[in-house]
Amino acid sequence: MLKRMFVAPDPGRVRLRFAGRAVLGIGSAVALCGLAGHSLPGAVTGGLAALLALFTVTDATVRGQAVTTALLPVVGLPVLALAAGLHAQPVARDLAFLAVVGVGVYARRWGPRGHSLGVFAFMTFFIAQFLHAVPGQLPELSAAVLLSVATAAAVRFGLWCYERRLPPPAVPAPPAGTGLARITTRQAVQATAGAGFALVVGHLVSGQRWYWAVGATWWIFVNTTSRGETLVRGFRRVLGTVIGIGLGLLVAVPVDGAAVPSAVLAAGCVFGIFYSAAVSYTWMMLCVTLLAELLYGLLGVLTPGLLALRLAETAVGALGAALAVLLLLPVTTHAVTDAWIQRALRCVHACTAEAAARLAGTEGADPAPRVAELEALLGRVRLSVAPLVHPLNPMRHRKRRARRVLALLDECAREIRGLVAVAADPEASHDARLAAACWRVEAAVEALTGGGAVPERAEREHAAGPALAHLHGLERALAELAAPLRTRTPLGLDQG
Template identity: 40%
Template sequence: MFEQGEYGGVRAAAGRSVRTRLWDRVAASDPGLLRLVAGLRTVGAIALALAVLALLGSDVTHLVAGAMAAMVATFAIREKLRGPQAVTLALGLPVALASVSLAALLASRVLLGDVFFVVLIFCAVYGRRFGDRGTALGLIGFQLYFVSLFVGASVSDLPELYRAVAVAFGCSALVRFAIVPATPTGILQRLRQAFRARMAQLLSSQSELLATDPDGLGKVLEDMREGTARLHETALMIQSRLDEGSFDAATTRSVQRRVAEAEIAVERLGLLLLTARSARRADTLTLHLPGAPTPSLGGLPGTDEAVELLRRDLSALRELVLRPPAEARGTALSHLRNRLLGYRDEENLPPASAAVQDVFRSVGETARAVMGLRIALDGPQDETDDSPATARSREELDTEDAAIEAGEEAEPEAEPSGLRRPTTRAAVQVAIGSSLAIVGGELLSAQRWYWAVLTCWIVFLNTASTGEILVKGYRRLLGTVFGVVAGIGLAGLVGQHTWTAFGLVLLLIFAMFYTAPLSYTLMSFFVTAMLGLLYTLLHTYSMSVLLLRVEETALGAACGVVAAALVLPVHTDRRTNELLDTVLERLLDVTEGAVDQLSGGHAVDLLDRARDLDQAVGDLRSATQPLTHPITPLRTRRDTARYVVALLETCAYHARSLAATAELLPAHPSIAADPRLRGAVRRTVRNIEALAARVADRHAGAEVETGPSIASLLEYDAHGAPRYGRVTDRVLRHLERLDEAVAGLARPLGVPVAAPKR
């Protein structure tokens, strides 16, 4: 009866259609379908432009120019709202026409043309300081100048070229706004589905932990680390797009809170599962540091019935996560939800060890977080079959939402001026690097020198230090070498079949845009293979041309690295130190603000602070890529960088958990302020300040303090009763782990550790 009643719903749910399961996998692999939309838009715009130009009788040269212009007009637009996108696209057309005109007019005046190209490059990079529109217009101007050089346009070709560019922009607009539209609300809807799918994948990895043996633990932990990181990535994507939707301020903050709660709840569930199977409490660092030592595993303590029940409850929780609201109605699923939420009450816990009961409580808290996320995103839910525990959870969620107020506007940070401004510095660097690339490129080839300039330009995009430029140049060169081999094979395959070649070009362009956020090397591979086909279409293909492409790419990358290293350089150490200082500053803001609120202080906008902290950690992780790259010869430095980033991710998780708990304080009936928490966090705050002082000045005399563990505050009194309530106990646990992680940063950052004070 029990199997068919409550858990029969899970078995029925297992019969979800193959199409639904496949869609969940796609949503999880491509959050918001952003890569798919980018690829479809670009390919659609190119295909439509080719069709229109073919009907107009354009020759192959202008078909290639129109295809490349359509690609640029599509990927250059970065605004997220449709109105600004339309304005930028409209402004881009005259910029594109002016760019191809000047390229054609200056084609016969080599020196003047080279000087103008360098000035254009400077202006295009400098335009980034004006936001997405400035970036897009600069990109259009540079790329269309390159297109004109690529097809060898002359003044007599300009009327046909104008027509090809105008058709390309018109087709790009039609595909963007009519054929493959993407509204902020629709993207947010798909991101929500991706969050749900990735959360379910993480729960599946966690459930494998129940039965895995010690030999298989490494694989399960790796899956959990990857799942945790992917879920966090999706949470940040949702939070970054909330302001662009149609939500009001209160709803935006409600969604922001519920997403954070769900992410924290499922990560904590994984930690408690690992703790229940370990000989001691699991270290949070295990879920953030690849290759971290695996804990010693034992059997899950408790009866077989409790273990089996936990396994089925995790499966039920995963099903509740996956089910969209339209499919989540029904008595069986309602009973599952009620049962899971009942674990939040002490009397509903099954007989088991304390560690296993903690896991059951966490299952209940995760179910509550899932219900809160559903209410925030999908509106009120069916309350017909609510149990008392479910009704109580709804009341708590309603009270919390009623207490939400719009946060204050953050003051914009002061930007550096002059050559200290990143856009100005990058513009000077890329202009000088491009000048070197032009000189060297023309020595290699008087006709195709612009490949070196293009590579020099590209390695500066989205990079901020010499190390990042070096790694990007290496990846581009590697992708180009393999792309040349593929281009040779494809060119021989298609021969003179024009439309077959165009069809393969479209496939390669889609692959280029779909893989761009995942692997720069793969993207470069598809670009180079595509160019081999374009040269075939223009009847300029030869082995020497593709080999020249490799030489020009290597030269352009080298010129970019030289310019970055010698002209207003930003060394990787300096860049990472600046970002590390930002992370520590924001960690201090979140920790102090959360503990002050939990101690009875005034309320502040903690979730926005936590999001800023997460963003700062993400920026630092990206900036350390040159240090953590697999080919780096500095193995010790690579391991140190990975360890520091993993410790900071651990700190961010505990700070985010403290912030989420503090946000509940004004409305949650079971959470009361505890002034004693201020004393528990003093040492941690001083240690964060000491780390920040040492990062800012290597000669600073700051030291990290050690002392009694915060866990000592959790001991039972003489009568065997806990000194704090369960919520305060959890807060202190987070403070303890945060304190340990902060102290752990002392050794890799070279900060002295003071002897414990008596």
């Protein structure tokens, strides 16, 4: 886990920029809330709003990101008002919370914008429970949200808009469907049921901190699709919380709410959350847990007993998520994994075709966006296969097959990147052998995704140029993928 965190590749230092900008944006938002005379609860609310504005907005274009950011308060402030207004009516408040959970997850069917708005709606309701907000606090809390989102936007789109200098990220949509066959619909039902379980049991554990259990269930469902992914994410959330609590006993409890060290440590936690999010959910949860402990220290309620309670509520939330995905409209790991692998293979062919067209001199041919899409799809494949390659998975044969598939897909990506780099060279020219090699790649992809026979790859020419060498490497990787992908046992945790 430690090695993965610090040696994971960071092309273009995107993760480093992501984390650095977050510290600047959130720190500026909290500072401005303080200068505006807001209380500590107002500053905490503003800091969370800025964090969400910088963390959850993932539209493919800068313009799309700006529109989504502008919509966050439009969705969040009515939810905040609802949560505060129902503070004295526990039953109505709890039912409203579950409704926000269901609608927030269902909104993911509308892509990154729906996802961002759903998360913001949920977290504004959550922060109202965290701060025990009442209607009299609404003007201050609402002003803090507006000020902080505006500050985060000024940093993201003005002061530090590194996206303008990078290709827009490709955000693959989940596999499609209709009705209950649509994954987002099933997840909305599952998340609402899991959150209902967490809410009831969380109340039994603590009448004051029950919302921690609901929050744990919610975040376990974020960015997962199958039941295997959800179970692994739940395990990692509990593990990150345990480690974070242990670290909190050594760091947050001794600090005891002192302003300056708490602020410095909180900035470090924010950096860790953003820097680790793409590579390690466990590390991210460690940082989230420590940040929450520091905030409770500032509020003057941090004790070892409170940390033990947080662990118990997190375990309840993880159990709720696990029961929901196992018993209610389950989405199998094999079905999801197969869908992502097929999309990745089709993207491999699209990348190859674009690169070949570029080498042939076709005007407008640009494989770079396809490469970005391929990287995003491979990220989804890794997430989907994570349950199978997890150290606790006892099915060693499937684990070996899954690792082999991942290795060969990574090899395809490396050859594609090399091919695209060659195609970008203005000195590169079309070779007659490229057309034949591209045809074989197309045929191999069609065979792997359609069930036909994978064509035999040609012998590698001794005098092959760089582009042809990459195509031969791609042919070899695709040919070797046939065996692990066509084994009769499903490539997943499930049998169907």
